Amino acid sequence: MRRPAPASSEKAQTQPPHMLIPASTDRTPPVKNGPPCLNHGPGMQSYMETGDLSEYTQANRRAMNAAAPLHRECRHELLMTRFKEKGYSYLTKVQTEILGRIGVSGKAVAQLACNNGREILSIKNLGAGRCVGFDISEAFIAEGKELAAAGGIDCDLVVADVYAIPDAYLGQFDIVFISVGALILLPDVRRLLGVVAGLLVPGGTLFIYERHPILDLFHWGDTGDPPTISGSYFQSEPTVSTTGYNYWNKQPYDSPPIYRFHHTLSDIFDACLRNGFSITDFKEYGHDISAVFKHFEKNRHRLPLCYSLVARR
Numbered sequence: 001m002r003r004p005a006p007a008s009s010e011k012a013q014t015q016p017p018h019m020l021i022p023a024s025t026d027r028t029p030p031v032k033n034g035p036p037c038l039n040h041g042p043g044m045q046s047y048m049e050t051g052d053l054s055e056y057t058q059a060n061r062r063a064m065n066a067a068a069p070l071h072r073e074c075r076h077e078l079l080m081t082r083f084k085e086k087g088y089s090y091l092t093k094v095q096t097e098i099l100g101r102i103g104v105s106g107k108a109v110a111q112l113a114c115n116n117g118r119e120i121l122s123i124k125n126l127g128a129g130r131c132v133g134f135d136i137s138e139a140f141i142a143e144g145k146e147l148a149a150a151g152g153i154d155c156d157l158v159v160a161d162v163y164a165i166p167d168a169y170l171g172q173f174d175i176v177f178i179s180v181g182a183l184i185l186l187p188d189v190r191r192l193l194g195v196v197a198g199l200l201v202p203g204g205t206l207f208i209y210e211r212h213p214i215l216d217l218f219h220w221g222d223t224g225d226p227p228t229i230s231g232s233y234f235q236s237e238p239t240v241s242t243t244g245y246n247y248w249n250k251q252p253y254d255s256p257p258i259y260r261f262h263h264t265l266s267d268i269f270d271a272c273l274r275n276g277f278s279i280t281d282f283k284e285y286g287h288d289i290s291a292v293f294k295h296f297e298k299n300r301h302r303l304p305l306c307y308s309l310v311a312r313r
């Protein structure tokens with residue numbers, strides 16, 4: 001089957017940002033009467049077969065570069081102030097505890113899809129050795145370099161598609177870190193963990209701290225308890241929206257198309273196992289790290305809202 005190209009432009013949609021739109025083609029029958037399907041991409045299998053992810057990643061690069069100045073307005077000054085404090089860490093308690101157990105002192109650490117680098121800069125401030133953050137967005141990496149300079153933090157922030165990281169980085173890292181909001185923008189989790197395997201030294205560690213994929217079933221504005229399911233857990237098509245990606249102030253705006261990819265927990269476990277990782281720690285939590293499902297924390301019917309996964313290779 002010929003793979004259709006991602007849409008380059010389209011009308012703004014009415015859905016709120018950060019919402020994963022249910023797919024029309026599904027591993028299960030399509031959701032009836034759901035929000036309009038905006039799919040312009042192929043099923044996961046077809047682009048896994050063609051092997052070409054670049055059109056999606058280039059589309060997301062444009063969307064993230066458009067989002068960067070809006071994110072910057074919301075948080076840049078505060079981050080600049082904070083990173084000027086010696087040893088400042090933006091990391092959450094869970095991230096800090098797990099990194100403490102893994103042991104970062106003097107270790108070489110890479111973060112994939114690092115955005116403006118606030119997490120990898122914090123890892124450096126925890127005492128890590130060489131630190132490198134990779135992100136596809138020139139604008140976010142530029143902001144990260146300002147933060148690093150403000151704090152005098154020695155951390156390389158590199159503009160790179162995680163699926164095309166230069167060979168010079170192969171086998172260079174003790175720890176690879178992937179954190180909230182990265183996986184949903186990355187089309188192929190199995191290939192991603194193949195990249196991670198290549199970056200790690202033998203015996204190296206992967207640490208993922210991510211929003212739970214069950215959140216892809218809900219609209220972020222849904223305050224029901226339990227919330228209404230409006231997507232399928234087994235959706236395999238990418239989804240696209242043009243209402244923006246500002247999870248800081250949650251204001252919609254006209255955005256270049258943003259492609260999102262749902263990965264089930266079994267997709268993630270499978271990707272670990274097929275790339276030679278042993279999962280040493282996995283935990284689901286009831287707190288929100290997505291910034292848009294905070295209200296779910298108070299529900300009587302509790303959902304898993306995020307998870308941590310540690311794996312060794």
Ligand SMILES: C[S@@+](CC[C@H](N)C(=O)[O-])C[C@H]1O[C@@H](n2cnc3c(N)ncnc32)[C@H](O)[C@@H]1O
Nearest residue numbers: 057064113115135136137161162179180181185
């Ligand atoms: C929502 S941010 C979250 C990252 C980080 N955990 C944070 O909280 O800032 C996701 C990042 O993934 C980046 N990204 C998306 N696709 C990418 C790709 N193919 N390669 C590298 N970075 C990518 C985006 O530019 C964006 O900065």
